[in-house]
Amino acid sequence: GNELPEIKGYIEDHVRSNEQSELFGVAEGKNVITIWAESLQSFVINNEVNGQEITPFMNRLVNDEDTYYFENFYHQTEQGKTSDSEFLVDNSLYPLSRGAVFFTHGQNEYHAIPEIAKENDYYSAVFHANNKSFWNRDQMYESLNYDYFYDQESYEVSDENSVGWGLKDKAYFEQSIKYLQTLEQPFYTRFITLTNHFPFELDQEDKSIEPYDSNSNTLNNYFPTVRYMDEAIEQFFDQLKEAGLYEDTIIIIMGDHNGISANHNKAMSQYLEMDEITPYDYVQLQRVPLFIHIPGHGNGEIKSEIAGQIDIKPTLLHMLGIDTDQDIYFGNDLFHNDRKGFIAMRNGDFVSDDYIYTSGVCYDRQTGEPIASESNSLNNDGEENACSPVKQKVENELKLSDNIIYGDLFRFVDFDEQ
Numbered sequence: 001g002n003e004l005p006e007i008k009g010y011i012e013d014h015v016r017s018n019e020q021s022e023l024f025g026v027a028e029g030k031n032v033i034t035i036w037a038e039s040l041q042s043f044v045i046n047n048e049v050n051g052q053e054i055t056p057f058m059n060r061l062v063n064d065e066d067t068y069y070f071e072n073f074y075h076q077t078e079q080g081k082t083s084d085s086e087f088l089v090d091n092s093l094y095p096l097s098r099g100a101v102f103f104t105h106g107q108n109e110y111h112a113i114p115e116i117a118k119e120n121d122y123y124s125a126v127f128h129a130n131n132k133s134f135w136n137r138d139q140m141y142e143s144l145n146y147d148y149f150y151d152q153e154s155y156e157v158s159d160e161n162s163v164g165w166g167l168k169d170k171a172y173f174e175q176s177i178k179y180l181q182t183l184e185q186p187f188y189t190r191f192i193t194l195t196n197h198f199p200f201e202l203d204q205e206d207k208s209i210e211p212y213d214s215n216s217n218t219l220n221n222y223f224p225t226v227r228y229m230d231e232a233i234e235q236f237f238d239q240l241k242e243a244g245l246y247e248d249t250i251i252i253i254m255g256d257h258n259g260i261s262a263n264h265n266k267a268m269s270q271y272l273e274m275d276e277i278t279p280y281d282y283v284q285l286q287r288v289p290l291f292i293h294i295p296g297h298g299n300g301e302i303k304s305e306i307a308g309q310i311d312i313k314p315t316l317l318h319m320l321g322i323d324t325d326q327d328i329y330f331g332n333d334l335f336h337n338d339r340k341g342f343i344a345m346r347n348g349d350f351v352s353d354d355y356i357y358t359s360g361v362c363y364d365r366q367t368g369e370p371i372a373s374e375s376n377s378l379n380n381d382g383e384e385n386a387c388s389p390v391k392q393k394v395e396n397e398l399k400l401s402d403n404i405i406y407g408d409l410f411r412f413v414d415f416d417e418q
């Protein structure tokens with residue numbers, strides 16, 4: 001544990017803010033529902049296919065007075081896909097650059113949201129209609145201190161109500177409500193959807209919009225399944241209202257990671273009416289929606305500052321009125337302005353307030369133009385450019401996070417000491 005002083009020092013100096021967020025305590029004692037919108041990318045929000053809106057419900061939420069929408073929010077996942085996004089959110093630590101930390105370090109000591117929430121009288125549960133051992137969730141959820149996992153066995157799954165990976169989202173939410181109603185309150189919960197998963201299969205009867213027309217069936221079929229998920233989430237909101245759970249609950253909706261890989265860049269450029277998808281564009285396509293919905297709040301707005309999955313833990317805990325002075329994490333509260341100024345991708349690429357760094361090239365974030373292309377290689381000959389100072393910070397931060405995981409360092413931390 002002799003790396004801990006350096007890690008704590010880094011967090012004091014570069015991550016933690018002394019400013020209290022403007023929303024500190026706004027959701028104190030309220031229930032929390034987080035909805036993992038499978039493979040949802042931001043490019044579909046307020047967009048159309050074949051002249052049809054793709055996500056009418058979420059589009060309304062963007063401008064809803066009780067909702068904050070983060071339009072420059074990035075996923076930071078790697079090979080662990082959904083499980084990496086869960087890891088990022090609950091711990092505000094980075095997943096690993098290879099493999100899935102849910103598998104490789106499922107028995108580590110963590111200090112995740114469920115544990116902290118429990119100290120504040122919260123009950124925690126995950127709802128996901130897949131096999132409980134997928135991504136080693138059954139083990140990892142114990143390490144993260146979840147109270148209960150409503151896995152596939154909690155659901156009635158039949159040929160009629162399933163497609164692709166399993167239970168359709170609408171049936172999934174419908175069947176979840178009865179469990180949710182029995183939970184001790186306040187609760188912290190996660191709902192992980194499944195229908196909008198590659199290869200984006202959907203029964204004809206569930207298609208409210210037509211597929212796109214390009215050489216990529218993946219991209220083509222993505223749009224109707226995204227719409228289906230949008231409808232399922234809308235229904236869930238209605239069901240929460242009917243169940244009397246809506247008023248006392250804040251709802252976070254987040255895309256877990258991209259659904260359309262670089263293999264479909266040609267079709268994507270056709271859809272977006274661009275000449276090509278450059279490496280800069282591809283980074284921008286890693287934006288996923290983040291909505292924070294606070295019923296009755298009234299001050300919601302569209303937030304444009306850069307943000308990432310690493311930021312959710314401090315943001316949410318502060319909204320619940322839980323201070324994080326003794327905690328160890330790498331994200332920033334999205335409701336104060338005193339932030340690090342960069343979002344690190346797990347492969348070392350990053351987005352900063354001013355630049356986007358990818359494939360060894362430094363781009364202007366606003367224009368997408370490469371900067372100082374003559375001396376743009378950071379790695380090969382060590383030349384400096386505008387991205388270099390942030391690149392060093394990103395590498396250091398990823399290393400410190402890795403050290404925590406590889407060394408299982410939270411075994412040596414007493415998070416309650418004053």
Ligand code: GP9
Pocket residue numbers: 080081082083130134192197
């Ligand atoms: C599986 C679901 C999808 O349970 O979370 O996983 P993914 O392939 O997106 O990581």
Ligand code: MN
Pocket residue numbers: 038039081082256257
């Ligand atoms: Mn996923």
